[in-house]
Amino acid sequence: MKYNLLGNTGVYVSEICFGTMTFGGRDTGIWGNIGKVQQQEVNEMMKTVVDAGINFIDTANVYSYGKSEELLGQSILDLGLNRNNLIIATKVRGRMSADANDVGLSRFNIFQSVDASLKRLQMDHMDILYVHGVDLYTPIEETVRALNDIVLTGKVRYIAICNWPAWMVMKAQGIADKYGWNKFVGLQYFYSLSGRDIEREVLPVAADQNLAVMPWSPLAGGFLSGKYTRTNETPGDSRREKFDFPPINKERTYDIIDVLADISKAHNVSVAQIALAWVRLQKGVTSTIIGAKTIDQLNDNLKSVEIALSADELKRLDDVSALPKEYPGWMVERQMGDRLVK
Ligand SMILES: NC(=O)c1ccc[n+]([C@@H]2O[C@H](COP(=O)([O-])OP(=O)(O)OC[C@H]3O[C@@H](n4cnc5c(N)ncnc54)[C@H](OP(=O)(O)O)[C@@H]3O)[C@@H](O)[C@H]2O)c1
Numbered sequence: 001m002k003y004n005l006l007g008n009t010g011v012y013v014s015e016i017c018f019g020t021m022t023f024g025g026r027d028t029g030i031w032g033n034i035g036k037v038q039q040q041e042v043n044e045m046m047k048t049v050v051d052a053g054i055n056f057i058d059t060a061n062v063y064s065y066g067k068s069e070e071l072l073g074q075s076i077l078d079l080g081l082n083r084n085n086l087i088i089a090t091k092v093r094g095r096m097s098a099d100a101n102d103v104g105l106s107r108f109n110i111f112q113s114v115d116a117s118l119k120r121l122q123m124d125h126m127d128i129l130y131v132h133g134v135d136l137y138t139p140i141e142e143t144v145r146a147l148n149d150i151v152l153t154g155k156v157r158y159i160a161i162c163n164w165p166a167w168m169v170m171k172a173q174g175i176a177d178k179y180g181w182n183k184f185v186g187l188q189y190f191y192s193l194s195g196r197d198i199e200r201e202v203l204p205v206a207a208d209q210n211l212a213v214m215p216w217s218p219l220a221g222g223f224l225s226g227k228y229t230r231t232n233e234t235p236g237d238s239r240r241e242k243f244d245f246p247p248i249n250k251e252r253t254y255d256i257i258d259v260l261a262d263i264s265k266a267h268n269v270s271v272a273q274i275a276l277a278w279v280r281l282q283k284g285v286t287s288t289i290i291g292a293k294t295i296d297q298l299n300d301n302l303k304s305v306e307i308a309l310s311a312d313e314l315k316r317l318d319d320v321s322a323l324p325k326e327y328p329g330w331m332v333e334r335q336m337g338d339r340l341v342k
Helices: 029-034 039-051 063-078 107-121 140-152 166-179 202-209 250-267 271-280 295-306 311-321 329-339
Strands: 003-005 012-014 016-019 056-058 087-092 126-131 156-162 184-190 212-216 288-290
Touching: 012 016, 016 039, 016 295, 029 063, 039 063, 039 295, 063 107, 087 107, 107 126, 107 140, 126 140, 126 184, 140 156, 140 166, 156 212, 166 184, 166 202, 184 202, 202 212, 250 271, 250 311, 271 288, 271 295, 288 295
Parallel strands: 016 056, 016 288, 056 087, 087 126, 126 156, 156 184, 184 212, 212 288
Antiparallel strands: 003 012
């Protein structure tokens, strides 16, 4: 396992982060469809990832409405792990109850949510607090100031962003800069061979601001694991049958899977391992957040860190999954031609 610096900080995180969205579950609703992993298997998974060298764990308040945080915190105690050897990340924004204010990125909710998460995790601090998405009803200044202040309490070490448009990330960094507040250190976004949208605006902001990049759903919610094919669109007992997320162009993705299958045969490994290796090897990626519903899936995915892809294999995958050109990107590319001095 390799370790990368977390953006503009002095903290090393493993190049694989373990996502705990499959922990907990309920009989109905999206969390039940994503996974129902309970304490004993959670402990087994946590031992497996720590033994593999992973020091970076991702959860969220909303995952199974707090159950994922509870199971994660308990597993660290059950396994006798040193909490201070782990970078624990959780999130705030998603609705936790029907109450009018139990949602969003207000100062009110950020402070209450952090306390509730720490209680469920059985911890006195979290290492990273992500804003889990946009809240268009709260002024961005209120959110950035509340995040600065929560860091000053010592309950949160670093702050980071999920799923914001790039312009908002930049605006928030500018506000923090102007007032001398704590700045964001990382970005967590959907990034996979079937969803490369962040290459347009988000990855350039990350490079410019030295922000860590943590891709989520690197297998596009399991679609790139190898079990979905043109002839087997519903492989059974799979999340996407009831919770078809994240949205992808499936026809295009089958073309990508054809290339993945070819490369995986040459390496004698699973399709999932090649798809994960591609994400890990992309420029700017700090730590790929893997997900698993079973121990077998987890062990399969962990092996992806051993895979090196050749320049030719990377090019084949790049070509088959490339984003269509969009304005102003194509104009930037065209105009930069005359800046080259040959
Ligand atoms: N910030 C955000 O907005 C956001 C959003 C989503 C996720 N995340 C984070 O990212 C993490 C990973 O996301 P994800 O779970 O969507 O990742 P993913 O890797 O795209 O999908 C994982 C799912 O794919 C299937 N799978 C995984 N490995 C497999 C294998 N080797 N063979 C066959 N099937 C396999 C399993 O589901 P099935 O068996 O049901 O098919 C598994 O639960 C989450 O745990 C969470 O921490 C963050």
